[in-house]
Amino acid sequence: MTWKNCYRYTKSTGLHTNHSRQFFHESSHPLLQIKVKYLLGGRRGRRRRMDLPEELQHLRRLCHAKVQDSKLVTCTNEIVRVEISKTKEKTVAVVLQFPEDYPTHELLIELRSKTLDDKLLNGLTKICEEEARKYLGEPQILLVLKFVSKFLDENPLCCCSKEISTIKQTLLNEKDIIKLKQKSSSVSFSLKEGEYYFNCDMNIPHDYPDSGVMIENTNSNFPSSFCRVFLGHATEISRKCVEPPLNKKKIPKNAPPFQPKPSLLPAATFLIQYVHTYPIQNCPVCKLRCFPENPEHAVHDEKDDLHVERILCGHLYHFKCLSDYLKTPPFAGGKKCLICHDRVSHDKYKLTPELAEARWAHQQARDRELEEVVDFLL
Numbered sequence: 001m002t003w004k005n006c007y008r009y010t011k012s013t014g015l016h017t018n019h020s021r022q023f024f025h026e027s028s029h030p031l032l033q034i035k036v037k038y039l040l041g042g043r044r045g046r047r048r049r050m051d052l053p054e055e056l057q058h059l060r061r062l063c064h065a066k067v068q069d070s071k072l073v074t075c076t077n078e079i080v081r082v083e084i085s086k087t088k089e090k091t092v093a094v095v096l097q098f099p100e101d102y103p104t105h106e107l108l109i110e111l112r113s114k115t116l117d118d119k120l121l122n123g124l125t126k127i128c129e130e131e132a133r134k135y136l137g138e139p140q141i142l143l144v145l146k147f148v149s150k151f152l153d154e155n156p157l158c159c160c161s162k163e164i165s166t167i168k169q170t171l172l173n174e175k176d177i178i179k180l181k182q183k184s185s186s187v188s189f190s191l192k193e194g195e196y197y198f199n200c201d202m203n204i205p206h207d208y209p210d211s212g213v214m215i216e217n218t219n220s221n222f223p224s225s226f227c228r229v230f231l232g233h234a235t236e237i238s239r240k241c242v243e244p245p246l247n248k249k250k251i252p253k254n255a256p257p258f259q260p261k262p263s264l265l266p267a268a269t270f271l272i273q274y275v276h277t278y279p280i281q282n283c284p285v286c287k288l289r290c291f292p293e294n295p296e297h298a299v300h301d302e303k304d305d306l307h308v309e310r311i312l313c314g315h316l317y318h319f320k321c322l323s324d325y326l327k328t329p330p331f332a333g334g335k336k337c338l339i340c341h342d343r344v345s346h347d348k349y350k351l352t353p354e355l356a357e358a359r360w361a362h363q364q365a366r367d368r369e370l371e372e373v374v375d376f377l378l
């Protein structure tokens with residue numbers, strides 16, 4: 001999620017405008033509840049003026065209780081540093097300094113994080129500054145801290161904002177739609193290529209990236225075997241990001257201990273790339289498009305000659321074209337994909353070169369016999 005979205009979001013709830021007391025009072029939005037409290041507290045209202053030492057004293061007493069998941073690290077007349085940590089990934093250090101005429105001027109705010117994206121932090125800093133400016137002349141420290149804590153709670157996708165902006169900038173085309181659903185902590189994709197579409201939600205778990213994204217609510221007009229491929233592979237990619245290899249032999253001896261990696265970008269890259277290329281890929285045997293342009297004509301019967309098969313390297317063939325190619329010599333060294341030259345591997349065709357050779361010889365002998373019979377009949 002970008003800070004711009006967040007800004008618009010808060011703007012649309014009225015946070016940045018001078019709505020009446022009535023508005024805040026009626027609003028049930030959690031971001032606004034902070035406001036409700038102060039407004040109702042009085043002016044009657046306006047909070048009691050405090051000098052800085054008094055405000056810092058107040059902070060020492062109340063920080064932990066008032067700002068969820070916070071830890072006061074430094075608290076002096078020069079600098080306040082508070083760590084707010086929702087999860088390992090959603091951790092921010094809020095560093096506050098005081099201009100000479102504080103609180104007539106707003107706090108100097110700096111947000112630091114080893115995990116969250118700089119662009120997001122810059123955006124959030126600006127929003128916090130605006131928030132502080134609304135309380136000139138009043139204590140601002142707790143307000144800003146609470147604001148950051150709430151922001152992290154209400155924007156769970158902030159932990160993958162960098163991945164989301166990479167997806168937007170480098171992977172999507174103009175027909176694709178991506179929607180961020182902060183409430184359900186999911187990213188919704190609507191991917192298109194020609195007349196084909198694939199829609200899904202990628203759910204970001206609370207402990208992301210230690211747990212991988214879950215792909216849900218898929219809906220598509222690709223043949224069902226391809227929906228299974230898209231869903232199955234994307235799920236497997238996500239799992240591999242967060243679990244060490246099942247086959248321990250594959251791990252080099254001196255390899256560092258396994259660390260979970262963010263899985264949204266790898267899983268989304270797979271889906272977007274294949275949804276965009278499959279509808280226009282040609283069969284390397286007959287050179288025709290594998291999928292018909294009109295998805296309504298797509299072949300769903302897996303035994304049909306024109307059913308589209310995906311082999312392990314990811315390339316597509318018509319069922320009959322692949323089957324004929326695999327049964328035709330040369331067999332030495334195993335059959336290779338005609339596009340990428342990887343060994344052909346597919347559940348339906350578990351042929352060793354020897355067996356393929358034997359079957360080929362048998363078929364040739366039968367064909368010769370048949371030809372002889374035909375010759376005889378002529």
Ligand SMILES: [Zn+2]
Nearest residue numbers: 283286318321
């Ligand atoms: Zn073909």
Ligand SMILES: [Zn+2]
Nearest residue numbers: 313315337340
């Ligand atoms: Zn290939």
